[in-house]
Amino acid sequence: MADNNRLVLAYSGGLDTSVAISYLKERTGKDVVAVSLDVGQGGESLETIKNRALACGAVEAYVVDARDEFANEYCMKALKANAMYEGVYPLVSAISRPLISKHLVRAAHQFGADTISHGCTGKGNDQVRFEVSIASIDPKLKAISPIRDLSLTRDVEIAFAKEHKLPIEQTEKSPYSIDQNVWGRAIETGFLEDPWNAPTKDCYSYTDDPAFPPVEDEVVIEFKEGIPVKIDGRDVTPLQAIEEMNRRAGAQGIGRIDLIEDRLVGIKSRELYEAPGAVALITAHQELENCCLEREQHRIKRDIDKRWAELVYDAQWFSPATQSLNAFIEDTQKYVSGEIRMVLHGGRAVVTGRRSDASLYDYKLATYDSGDTFDQKSSNGFIDIYGLPSRVAAARDIKFGNAIDVPENTVE
Ligand code: ARG
Numbered sequence: 552m553a554d555n556n557r558l559v560l561a562y563s564g565g566l567d568t569s570v571a572i573s574y575l576k577e578r579t580g581k582d583v584v585a586v587s588l589d590v591g592q593g594g595e596s597l598e599t600i601k602n603r604a605l606a607c608g609a610v611e612a613y614v615v616d617a618r619d620e621f622a623n624e625y626c627m628k629a630l631k632a633n634a635m636y637e638g639v640y641p642l643v644s645a646i647s648r649p650l651i652s653k654h655l656v657r658a659a660h661q662f663g664a665d666t667i668s669h670g671c672t673g674k675g676n677d678q679v680r681f682e683v684s685i686a687s688i689d690p691k692l693k694a695i696s697p698i699r700d701l702s703l704t705r706d707v708e709i710a711f712a713k714e715h716k717l718p719i720e721q722t723e724k725s726p727y728s729i730d731q732n733v734w735g736r737a738i739e740t741g742f743l744e745d746p747w748n749a750p751t752k753d754c755y756s757y758t759d760d761p762a763f764p765p766v767e768d769e770v771v772i773e774f775k776e777g778i779p780v781k782i783d784g785r786d787v788t789p790l791q792a793i794e795e796m797n798r799r800a801g802a803q804g805i806g807r808i809d810l811i812e813d814r815l816v817g818i819k820s821r822e823l824y825e826a827p828g829a830v831a832l833i834t835a836h837q838e839l840e841n842c843c844l845e846r847e848q849h850r851i852k853r854d855i856d857k858r859w860a861e862l863v864y865d866a867q868w869f870s871p872a873t874q875s876l877n878a879f880i881e882d883t884q885k886y887v888s889g890e891i892r893m894v895l896h897g898g899r900a901v902v903t904g905r906r907s908d909a910s911l912y913d914y915k916l917a918t919y920d921s922g923d924t925f926d927q928k929s930s931n932g933f934i935d936i937y938g939l940p941s942r943v944a945a946a947r948d949i950k951f952g953n954a955i956d957v958p959e960n961t962v963e
Contacts, residue, residue, distance in 0.1 A: 621647065633833050
């Protein structure tokens with residue numbers, strides 16, 4: 552089976568990877584198997600993409616509707632981790648690469664290929680994510696990128712396509728480099744490379760302008776162990792939950808992000824994102840955790856969440872470290888069940904209510920009205936002991952003339 556004369560290519564159906572099929576064949580002598588996944592990016596059907604791959608010279612085309620797999624096993628892990636790289640980017644591209652890598656490896660095994668190829672440049676995170684993910688699953692597979700390793704530039708591409716009469720007229724070329732899936736959309740290059748240039752309307756497609764929103768939209772999301780299971784009382788799968796929130800939060804312009812980010816390769820880059828569903832769901836999930844996680848567990852989880860996002864951004868989805876963090880995060884979710892009510896309006900998802908059988912919010916402890924069961928007098932002893940180190944240190948500082956300076960009030 553493994554004749555080592557094949558390679559599998561992560562094929563999007565766009566100009567770069569369409570040209571790459573014949574170009575790789577010509578430059579490496581290997582037959583190309585095109586691999587395409589539906590991860591909720593919309594656009595052309597898998598059938599159309601498959602036919603184009605074959606028309607461009609692929610010997611086989613492996614296509615998979617991976618939307619549920621992506622939502623269940625990738626987006627939901629990101630949701631449980633409230634994953635926001637640098638505090639704002641919900642890892643749209645970063646979580647799709649490991650899934651695509653898994654299918655690339657499966658296709659390589661199925662079709663007897665020894666090499667995996669992708670259309671990434673040598674400057675970004677995605678080349679690292681593909682190749683490190685692939686190495687984590689099957690370290691024997693080799694990787695090659697036509698753009699990075701075989702000098703496939705735009706000029707070469709166009710000349711090559713003409714010369715070989717490749718059927719790529721229907722592959723539109725956007726002024727931006729775009730990567731999108733059901734978790735969100737990433738937009739870069741072109742005039743956005745000047746970080747002073749404001750985004751224009753044509754950058755966006757998952758969100759409407761938040762400056763002119765429709766009437767506010769109230770939504771109730773029910774979670775079970777960290778996963779959204781109902782919206783406004785209707786059962787939903789994770790994929791349906793994300794799609795519905797993309798529509799509803801997108802209509803309100805929620806989830807637009809404009810960021811200079813630190814890439815793994817060391818470059819700072821400017822990227823726009825729109826992730827209405829992800830941002831709305833993470834907002835709701837985070838608030839439910841506020842209710843249901845014990846204080847110390849919650850504090851630790853915030854640190855773990857941040858590290859999880861950094862590891863996943865940094866191409867470590869399959870690494871032992873990420874797997875260990877997954878185990879911690881999963882354990883924290885056992886009581887993250889209940890309902891969150893939010894109002895979506897004008898670019899913001901605002902939580903207005905929360906309820907849960909597993910909530911640690913205790914009305915009788917929290918109330919300032921009658922019915923209070925908290926013994927306020929016990930706080931005296933608590934402060935005595937909690938404040939003890941501060942009192943001892945203050946006495947020492949005063950002895951050495953280093954008391955905290957409190958200037959006298961000179962105002963009449
Ligand atoms: N900068 C983002 C990341 O590293 C997105 C990368 C893909 N973006 C794109 N517009 N093609 O996860």
